[in-house]
Amino acid sequence: xxxxxxxxxxxxxxxxxxxxxxxxxxxxxxxxxxxxxxxxxxxxxxxxxxxxxxxxxxxxxxxxxxxxxxxxxxxxxxxxxxxxxxxxxxxxxxxxxxxxxxxxxxxxxxxxxxxxxxxxxxxxxxxxxxxxxxxxxxxxxxxxxxxxxxxxxxxxxxxxxxxxxxxxxxxxxxxxxxxxxxxxxxxxxxxxxxxxxxxxxxxxxxxxxxxxxxxxxxxxxxxxxxxxxxxxxxxxxxxxxxxxxxxxxxxxxxxxxxxxxxxxxxxxxxxxxxxxxxxxxxxxxxxxxxxxxxxxxxxxxxxxxxxxxxxxxxxxxxxxxxxxxxxxxxxxxxxxxxxxxxxxxxxxxxxxxxxxxxxxxxxxxxxxxxxxxxxxxxxxxxxxxxxxxxxxxxxxxxxxxxxxxxx
Numbered sequence: 001x002x003x004x005x006x007x008x009x010x011x012x013x014x015x016x017x018x019x020x021x022x023x024x025x026x027x028x029x030x031x032x033x034x035x036x037x038x039x040x041x042x043x044x045x046x047x048x049x050x051x052x053x054x055x056x057x058x059x060x061x062x063x064x065x066x067x068x069x070x071x072x073x074x075x076x077x078x079x080x081x082x083x084x085x086x087x088x089x090x091x092x093x094x095x096x097x098x099x100x101x102x103x104x105x106x107x108x109x110x111x112x113x114x115x116x117x118x119x120x121x122x123x124x125x126x127x128x129x130x131x132x133x134x135x136x137x138x139x140x141x142x143x144x145x146x147x148x149x150x151x152x153x154x155x156x157x158x159x160x161x162x163x164x165x166x167x168x169x170x171x172x173x174x175x176x177x178x179x180x181x182x183x184x185x186x187x188x189x190x191x192x193x194x195x196x197x198x199x200x201x202x203x204x205x206x207x208x209x210x211x212x213x214x215x216x217x218x219x220x221x222x223x224x225x226x227x228x229x230x231x232x233x234x235x236x237x238x239x240x241x242x243x244x245x246x247x248x249x250x251x252x253x254x255x256x257x258x259x260x261x262x263x264x265x266x267x268x269x270x271x272x273x274x275x276x277x278x279x280x281x282x283x284x285x286x287x288x289x290x291x292x293x294x295x296x297x298x299x300x301x302x303x304x305x306x307x308x309x310x311x312x313x314x315x316x317x318x319x320x321x322x323x324x325x326x327x328x329x330x331x332x333x334x335x336x337x338x339x340x341x342x343x344x345x346x347x348x349x350x351x352x353x354x355x356x357x358x359x360x361x362x363x364x365x366x367x368x369x370x371x372x373x374x375x376x377x378x379x380x381x382x383x384x385x386x387x388x389x390x391x392x393x394x395x396x397x398x399x400x401x402x403x404x405x406x407x
Contacts, residue, residue, distance in 0.1 A: 050356035053384035087126040109165035118170035123148035137180035150215035161220040177203035186236035187282035195240035256320035274328030321350040366396035
């Protein structure tokens with residue numbers, strides 16, 4: 001068959017298949033056009049599990065989850081920090097650790113599940129839970145760790161750029177340079193003023209993003225790169241976030257666990273339910289816990305995308321959730337999803353069948369306490385072998401909030 005005829009056949013197929021062809025996740029297997037994967041809305045979940053397993057991917061596939069934000073921080077590795085080796089002194093990828101990741105990426109690809117790679121730790125920025133619950137902000141204070149972080153991502157990109165399951169590099173989970181410079185709240189919308197006090201230095205998140213992207217692009221020019229906003233990825237930190245206009249393969253991301261005192265059980269303590277209202281000390285007024293109030297919360301996003309003419313399909317709510325025991329959690333999550341869908345934002349909920357004891361946002365479990373066997377399986381690191389026992393017979397599950405969207 002001549003090349004000309006091949007082109008005619010391909011054009012005919014694309015025309016006849018229409019939207020079905022556009023919707024195919026196989027579009028990302030073209031390493032020269034991976035950004036096309038993000039042209040239509042994607043809905044998925046987060047994978048922060050302590051014990052990686054094929055059973056998890058099987059269960060995700062059964063629930064029609066085809067898009068996963070994957071964190072490998074908790075996996076057991078040869079050295080202190082999985083794949084990274086040592087966040088105190090990066091010396092190169094730990095190859096045996098990396099092979100574990102590849103094994104699961106290969107399996108995800110078999111199931112047609114697409115993955116965004118998301119480190120929590122970088123050189124000079126070890127995840128708190130891997131650091132004896134101590135925050136590590138060296139990367140935001142010492143520029144030497146910037147070079148190590150760039151090299152780490154270059155090493156990852158060199159190994160991952162051709163993997164068919166991977167559709168994005170998420171630079172780092174929830175960057176928060178602000179807290180190391182006495183800025184802990186966003187409610188007064190004064191983050192832009194704060195940013196001016198650190199601009200040009202190690203805590204300049206815009207400079208960090210630009211340099212990280214430039215480094216990766218020397219290795220991989222095609223993979224979409226995900227940039228998160230500051231102060232733990234709050235949408236309000238978009239007030240000072242600068243887009244990288246010269247790179248058309250960037251996805252901009254934020255998280256939604258707000259109001260935090262509502263979605264967190266120990267802070268809520270039964271005081272607030274959805275819909276309703278709750279006081280916000282920094283605002284000196286109540287927050288409307290309803291769909292209108294939630295939509296108003298995203299005002300910084302609406303302003304930012306309009307200002308810089310960023311298409312909605314380049315925005316990703318990469319984490320959102322609510323403690324499943326809180327009154328009105330199901331309605332809260334449902335209203336959030338409606339807002340995300342109305343704006344055509346990609347989204348990935350937190351989380352699907354997490355196995356390290358954090359069961360507060362495992363919505364298949366319903367509102368009530370888990371059976372004691374749950375903790376036995378978790379202790380033994382065998383939860384993935386007992387899904388049928390853990391998730392059967394639950395009458396108050398509100399998994400349907402996500403199920404109807406995934407289907």
